[in-house]
Amino acid sequence: MSIPVDVAELGKTLADFGAGYLLTTSGDGRVKAVSIAPELVHGDLVVRVPGRGSCANATANATVTALFPPLVAPGFSLIVDGTAVVEGDDVRLVPTSAILHRSAG
Secondary structure: OEEEEOHHHHHHHHOOOOOEEEEEEOOOOOEEEEEEOOEEEOOEEEEOOOOHHHHHHHHHOOEEEEEEOOOOOOOOEEEEEEEEEEEOOEEEEEEEEEEEEOOOO
């Protein structure tokens, strides 16, 4: 079951979640997941110092996802897809879509 989230309302939705995970993909297709607590800055998720591997992946492939699990099971997860911009040691995720998702079962 999926519920679309208006990226313009992302701040309101994020208030219901804690830490999440930044998912990046290397040039050879390997997925890297790192724990994040991003800031919402002008509608973008700014991830402070996610690590060299995440920055390298985001440079090689700017398509990234942030995943925020539910605080209480069996709640919804928040999935934010977007484009990454590496800014020094940080990654700025510019959201292109977001959904609340959980298993239909």
